[in-house]
Amino acid sequence: MVTGGESGIGRASAIALAQAGWDVAILYYRDAAAAAETAKAVTDAGRRAAQVQADVGDEAAVEAAFDAAVAALGPIACLVNSAGLNMRGTPVADMALAQWQQMLRTDLDGVFLTSRRFVRDAHARKQGGSIVNISSIHAVDVRAGGADYCAAKAAVKSLTETMALEEAPHGVTVNCVAPGMILTPMNARAVADADYRRALEANIPAGRAGTPEEVAALVVFLASPAARYINGATLTIDGALSLLLAQDA
Ligand SMILES: NC(=O)c1ccc[n+]([C@@H]2O[C@H](COP(=O)([O-])OP(=O)(O)OC[C@H]3O[C@@H](n4cnc5c(N)ncnc54)[C@H](O)[C@@H]3O)[C@@H](O)[C@H]2O)c1
Numbered sequence: 458m459v460t461g462g463e464s465g466i467g468r469a470s471a472i473a474l475a476q477a478g479w480d481v482a483i484l485y486y487r488d489a490a491a492a493a494e495t496a497k498a499v500t501d502a503g504r505r506a507a508q509v510q511a512d513v514g515d516e517a518a519v520e521a522a523f524d525a526a527v528a529a530l531g532p533i534a535c536l537v538n539s540a541g542l543n544m545r546g547t548p549v550a551d552m553a554l555a556q557w558q559q560m561l562r563t564d565l566d567g568v569f570l571t572s573r574r575f576v577r578d579a580h581a582r583k584q585g586g587s588i589v590n591i592s593s594i595h596a597v598d599v600r601a602g603g604a605d606y607c608a609a610k611a612a613v614k615s616l617t618e619t620m621a622l623e624e625a626p627h628g629v630t631v632n633c634v635a636p637g638m639i640l641t642p643m644n645a646r647a648v649a650d651a652d653y654r655r656a657l658e659a660n661i662p663a664g665r666a667g668t669p670e671e672v673a674a675l676v677v678f679l680a681s682p683a684a685r686y687i688n689g690a691t692l693t694i695d696g697a698l699s700l701l702l703a704q705d706a
Contacts, residue, residue, distance in 0.1 A: 458481075458482045458484060458523070458526055458533045458535070458536045458537070458571070458575070459471040459474070459481060459482070459483055459484065459537040459539060460484040460513055460536075460537065460538050460539055460540035460567065460571060461484070461485075461486075461538075461539035461540035461541065461591075462481070462482075462483030462484055462485055462492060462495050462539070463483065463485040463486070463488050463491035463492040463494075463495055464488070464491060464641065464642050465539070465639070465641030465642055465643055465669050466539045466591055466636070466639060466641055466669045466672045466673065466676075467483075467495075467537065467539030467540065467591075468491075468494075468495045468498075468669070469668075469669035469670050469672065469673035470537050470539060470589075470669075470672070470673040470676040470677070471483055471495050471498070471499055471506075471537075472495065472498045472499065472502065472673070473670065473673035473674060473676065473677045474535070474537075474673075474676070474677055474680065475498070475499040475502035475503075475504040475506070476502045477677045477680075477681070478504070479504060479535065479680070480499075480504045480505040480506070480507075480530050480531075481495075481496075481499045481504060481505075481506055481507075481530075482506075482507040482508075482509055482526035482529065482530055482533065483495050483496055483499070483506060483507065483508050483509070484509050484510075484511055484513070484522050484526070484540070484571075485508060485509075485510055486510070486511070486512060486513075486540065489508065489510065492508045492510075493508065496508050505529075505530055507525070507526050507529035507530050509521075509522040509523075509525045509526050509529075510522065512563075513538075513540045513563060513566075513567025513568075513570060513571060514562035514563050514566045514567050514570070515570075516570055519567075519570040519571055519574060520574060523571075523574045523575075523578070527578070532578065532582055532584070533575060533578065533586070534584070534586045534587070535586055535587045535588075535589070535680040536571055536572065536575040536586070536587075536588045536589070537588075537589045537591070537676055537680070538567065538568045538571055538572070538588070538589070538590045538591060538613075539591045540563065540567055541563060541564045541567075541591065541609075542559070542560055542563050542564060542606070543606065543643045544595070544600065544602060544603030544605065544606035544607070545602070546602035546603070547602055547605075548601065548602055548604075549604045552604065552605065556605060557604075557605045560605035560606060560608075560609050561605065561608070561609050561612075563609075564606065564609035564610065564613065565609045565612045565613060565616070568590055568613050568616060569616060572588055572590075572616070572620060572631070575588060575629075576588075576620070576623075576624055576627070576629055579624075579627060579628075579629050580627055583627075584628070585627060585628025585629050585630075586628070586629050586630075587629065587630045587631075587632075587679060587680045587684070588617075588620070588624075588629065588630070588631040588632070589632055589633075589634060589676050589679045589680060590613050590616075590617050590631070590632070590633045590634070591633075591634050591636065591672070591676075592610045592613045592614055592617070592633040592634065592635045592691060593606070593607075593610045593635055593636060594635050594636065594637050594693060594695050594698065594699040595607050595610055596610035596611045596613065596614045596633075596635060596691075597611070597614075597635075597699070598699050598702065610635075613633065614633055614635075614691055617631050617632065617633045617689060617691070618631075618689045621688040621689030622689065624688075625688050625689075630679070630684065630685065630687060630688045631688065631689065632679050632684075632687055632688065632689065632690045632691070632692065633690070633691040633692070634672060634675050634676060634679070634691075634692055634694060635691050635692065635693045635694070635695070635699075636667060636672050636694050636695060637661065637666075637667060637693075637694065637695025637696060637698040637699060638657060638658075638661060638666040638667065638695070638696075638698065639666060639667045639668065639669055639671075639672055640654075640666050640667070640668055640669070641669050644666070647666065654666065660698070660701070661695075661696045661697070661698045662696055662697035662698065662700070662701065663696025663697060663698075664696075665696065666696075667694060667695070667696060671694065672694055675692060675694055679692070
């Protein structure tokens with residue numbers, strides 16, 4: 458099950474998981490046609506695909522989406538939480554409560570709701586599994602104008618670690634991937650405007666932004682048997698961007 462599977466890192470993860478031999482349920486929000494494109498790529502890779510719709514912040518919708526995915530594909534052995542909103546550059550002084558709550562509902566409540574359902578099913582089946590949460594380097598390295606986003610992602614890191622402790626005895630791993638700048642629709646301006654992108658990329662030690670496929674490869678690894686002993690970890694994938702602290706003064 459991949460949330461946000463109709464776009465960006467979620468789509469790339471769904472396709473990479475299929476190429477690695479997984480059947481994939483694509484949880485999408487509003488764009489059924491985009492989800493269908495991901496589903497086609499999954500079936501083109503020779504695996505089965507299911508499309509399920511939900512707002513990840515809606516408890517009943519998440520439960521119904523899991524019911525539909527299990528009915529279509531069978532028990533879910535891996536959950537990738539990629540659904541999320543981006544920061545909007547709003548300082549706290551100017552931030553409406555509604556903006557704060559929408560971010561927390563999507564980026565944190567969503568991970569709670571899908572993960573809770575996933576582990577309840579895993580416990581019932583006694584077969585373990587893996588959860589991979591797409592966090593961000595901004596969970597730790599905060600940015601002005603992103604208090605809602607940074608708080609949500611920091612809480613996802615904490616939720617990941619708490620669940621890893623709780624779930625390790627059940628054979629479930631719970632890990633975070635923390636990307637830096639990745640070229641997805643979330644960074645639409647950088648994708649469309651080469652000058653703007655190059656200006657940002659000049660700040661990244663690797664000299665370029667990352668691709669959703671590079672993040673997806675890490676997701677596939679964390680979902681694989683080779684990663685069974687990695688639990689509660691946050692794996693940063695940012696071209697060394699987050700190491701650029703306290704360098705120049
Ligand atoms: N792109 C980056 O540079 C970057 C960096 C760090 C972390 N991330 C994280 O990676 C994840 C994926 O982002 P992306 O870059 O692929 O962006 P994206 O905009 O392409 O994908 C985000 C997805 O979340 C879905 N979504 C939003 N609200 C939802 C809701 N209420 N219910 C269900 N789905 C919802 C959207 O439909 C979309 O498919 C996000 O959690 C994001 O915070 C991205």
